[in-house]
Amino acid sequence: MAYYFLFPEIDSTIYSHPDRTKMNTGHDEILEIVKEKGSSDQRYYPSRVLIKFKSQEIKDTITKIGSSKFNNGTSKVSLQLLSSEHKNLASTLNIEAFAVSQSWNEGTGRFSNLPSSSNGVSWTYRDNDTTKTSWTTSSFGTGGGTGSIDAVGITQGGGVWYTGSLFQGSQQFLSADNLDTDIDVTTIVQKHSASICANQTYPTGVTNYGFIIKQPDSVEQDTSSSFGEMKYFSTDTHTIYPPKLCFKWDDAVYSPLSAGFNSGELSVSLYRNKEEYNQNDEAKFKIHVREKYPVRQFASSSNYLNVGYFRNTSYYSVRDAHTEEEIIPFDDNFTKLSANSDGMHFNIHMQGLQPERYYRLLFKHVNNDGTTIYDDNYHFKVVR
Secondary structure: OOEEEEOOOEEEEEEOOOOOOOOOOOOOOEEEEEEEEOOOOOOEEEEEEEEEOOHHHHHHHHHHHOHHHHHOOOOEEEEEOOEEEEEOOOOEEEEEEEEEOOOOOOOOOOOOOOOOOOOOOOOOEOOOOOOOOEOOOOOEHHHOEEEOOOOOOOOOOOOEEEOOHHHEEEEEEEOOOOOOOOEEOHHHHHHHHHHHHHOOOOOOOOOOOOEEEEOOHHHHHOOOOOOOEEEEEOOOOOOOOOOEEEEEOOOOOEOOOOOOOOOOOEEEEEEOOOOEEEOOOEEEEEEEEEEOOOOOOOOOOOHHHOOEOOOOOEEEEEEEOOOOOEEEOOOOOOOEOEEEOOEEEEEEEHHHOOOOEEEEEEEEEEEOOEEEEEEEEEEEEEEO
């Protein structure tokens, strides 16, 4: 499989609103990027999101891909947050993700707790309101980091992160766009990898303290207006939509015994499908492709047993069988089908999929007749 998902170890929203600068929301089901109006003034105060994935899981995934392939520019990593509810959004929105440069404690607080909890990360502290370890928000040359916000009336704090193009990713949303994030954080994870796998230090590698997601400085510092509310499911969600770190790479090898079908109607069947897989399995699926109406000819065996092939412009996709959510899209770069003497095939690492769910496979073939999608209820289930 050329798509592989990791789920967060910890995440939290931190708030600069004066009523919430020491509040912890580590166990909230929702992460939000919002500017809240003050309780006793006319300022709008921004929030930010912190999220971290396990270093060992990142290392294991890079081992699957191969270190050289991961670092040679052909692999990609994206930070994906699934939309919950959004309100009063501006027509153009930009969000940024940076590599966090100091450790933090998730805590167990919730936004709705009364009294509010302060036993974990907040805008002011990176641990809790007892130990009171503040974010070091002044710039520091040897670490290349910065933090806080340059705006009148807003408390210093809000995380610390590395600066520079190799330590950040961004995404822009226009009116009517799907607001699920797909932020390219490849270079950030390469920095984490250099630290995790080879003990490299800044600037070649940086310790994995996760990501901070925020609005651009110019938006946060404009305390006279809001951009609306962007809300996403957290790792504590009771839904099937937790955040994901998505690794993508090309694992296809196309070595058919004969040329792929350039035209004509095809019959496609999936075999070697056990239909139920443990979440730790790596499954290899095979596809049998043949002409739907083969030319009549004299032969010692049936035409239906001959190995046939899609062209190398063929791909697979995975959808949630219940919600129809596209888990793995048709991707020209990362979901190509492989071919060898036995026919067409592809691999899926089940550990990257949510367990206790049914999934459906689809296939896309592009040839001289155009593009054809094959969707014949090819299902499988992932179990714990």
